[in-house]
Amino acid sequence: MGTDIYRFQIGDLQCVAVSDGTHTYAPPTFPPPAVFLFANAPREHLEKALSEQNLNPEQWTEWVSPYICLVVHTGEHKVLVDTGAGGLAPTTGKLVQNLKTVGITPADIDTVIITHGHPDHIGGNTDTEGKLVFPNARYVMWKDEWDFWNSEEATLKLEEHVREVLLGYAHKNLPPIQGQLDLIDRETDILPGIQAIAAPGHTPGHMALTISSRDERLLCISDTVLHPIHLKQPEWHAAVDFNPEKVVVTRNKILTRAASEKAMLLIFHFPFPGLGHITQEGEAWKWQPISVN
Ligand SMILES: [Zn+2]
Numbered sequence: 001m002g003t004d005i006y007r008f009q010i011g012d013l014q015c016v017a018v019s020d021g022t023h024t025y026a027p028p029t030f031p032p033p034a035v036f037l038f039a040n041a042p043r044e045h046l047e048k049a050l051s052e053q054n055l056n057p058e059q060w061t062e063w064v065s066p067y068i069c070l071v072v073h074t075g076e077h078k079v080l081v082d083t084g085a086g087g088l089a090p091t092t093g094k095l096v097q098n099l100k101t102v103g104i105t106p107a108d109i110d111t112v113i114i115t116h117g118h119p120d121h122i123g124g125n126t127d128t129e130g131k132l133v134f135p136n137a138r139y140v141m142w143k144d145e146w147d148f149w150n151s152e153e154a155t156l157k158l159e160e161h162v163r164e165v166l167l168g169y170a171h172k173n174l175p176p177i178q179g180q181l182d183l184i185d186r187e188t189d190i191l192p193g194i195q196a197i198a199a200p201g202h203t204p205g206h207m208a209l210t211i212s213s214r215d216e217r218l219l220c221i222s223d224t225v226l227h228p229i230h231l232k233q234p235e236w237h238a239a240v241d242f243n244p245e246k247v248v249v250t251r252n253k254i255l256t257r258a259a260s261e262k263a264m265l266l267i268f269h270f271p272f273p274g275l276g277h278i279t280q281e282g283e284a285w286k287w288q289p290i291s292v293n
Contacts, residue, residue, distance in 0.1 A: 003066075004098045004153060006273035006292065010264070011213025014073040014216060016102050017266065017273035018291075020084025020124065021092040023136070026062035030146030031239060033063035037227050038236040040244065049229050058121065064226075067120050068274040069095055069267055070220055071104065072211055077191055078104065079111040080134065080208065081220055083124030086173075095124050096133065099186035112137040112177075112191060115222035116206040117149045118240075121268070126173050140190050142198070143183040145205025149174055158240070199254060202240070204257070208254055210263070213229050217263040224254055226269045231278060231285040233254070255285050 006017040016174045030036050034057050037048055050057055070081040085092035096106055112134050115121055128132055131166050149170040158166065189195050190209075199208040202223045211218040224247075225231060234251045237244040258265055259280045276289035 003272040004094065005102055006275070008273075008290075010072075010211055010274065011193075011216040013211060013213045014081075014219065016071040016073075016209070017275060018069045018071055018098045018102070019094060019272055020069055020098075020120075021089075021094040022064050022066050023085065023089050023092055024062050024064050032057075033060050035239065037238050038233070039062065039239045039241075041233065041236045045233070049233055052232075053229060054170045057290040060222070062071065065226075066272045066274065067092060068266070068268050068272060070107075071099070071102070071122075073282070074191060074193060077110050077193065078108050079113065079194065080109045080112045082115055082121040082172075082222070083112060083133065086126070086168075087128065088119055088123050095123065105174065106134050107136055109117070109134045109137050111191060113138045113194075113207075113209065114139060114141040114177075115185070115208070115220075115268075116203040117141075117170050117204065118144055118223070119165060121222070122173040123169055123176065126176050130172060130176060133280070136213065137180065139181045139195075141181060141183060142205035142207040143185040144200065145203060145211045146174070146181070146183050148204040162240075180193055182225070197254065197277075199250045201243050201250045202238075203242050205251075207242030211220050216290070217222075217261055218265045218266060219254065219258045219261075220266045221254055221258075222268050225267060228270065228287050231287050234284060253270040256280070259285065 004019045008015050022150040025170045036209050047057055067084050069084055072079040084095040087093050124133055184196055185198055193212050199206045209220040235248050237247045241247045276287055278285040278287055
């Protein structure tokens with residue numbers, strides 16, 4: 001279970017990084033990884049950045065991305081951040097099974113925070129019959145995000161088959177939570193110690209979180225960055241980033257804060273468990289993953 005669950009503590013809060021599995025992004029469904037992840041990167045700079053990560057643009061044909069959800073046990077509340085991808089691929093939808101190994105059943109979760117409405121973050125909201133997987137939870141989402149997925153403009157500029165998957169997931173997994181959903185539109189406390197941060201760009205209402213106890217802090221930044229190279233090249237955006245200019249502004253705001261507060265970061269698509277610290281290096285950031293035994 002070495003890459004499925006990772007327990008850690010933020011002050012008095014018991015936290016667990018929980019894998020939902022991995023997904024392989026590759027042609028023909030997706031562009032080649034370098035094009036998908038770094039859509040606007042100048043070619044010669046891209047080759048240099050890739051080679052620093054021991055990646056060759058011609059040979060890098062697939063991006064195997066982890067999907068990492070978070071559980072926070074506050075003592076009073078059991079909180080889940082994002083629900084994974086459900087049955088998006090045979091390699092996804094492992095969240096519930098991995099929660100069981102840490103003694104949590106879906107009925108125990110009383111709060112589900114959705115960082116944004118992409119399939120890999122909402123796909124575990126419902127089961128194959130469309131029933132809520134976490135039936136007792138209050139759901140929390142940023143209002144702009146909810147409005148976006150219920151609007152006509154949702155994902156219009158994406159390729160047809162990608163748009164179909166995104167809208168299909170939104171239509172299956174968002175309406176069922178509506179009766180137990182709290183929409184927020186400012187940087188408020190969702191629960192004591194858990195605060196919403198506006199992080200628009202990747203999607204219109206993409207949300208990050210601070211999770212604080214005593215003098216320790218975790219910044220759960222979801223898809224503010226997707227790949228470690230985005231920390232070195234924060235102006236490079238992915239093909240799926242809805243508003244590239246806002247992605248860069250949001251990255252700058254949140255990463256500057258993480259570095260100055262020496263907060264731990266949790267990044268959804270990074271190598272498991274997705275936890276580490278950053279330090280500022282000029283216009284970029286240096287990633288230091290936690291050491292996991
Ligand atoms: Zn994602």
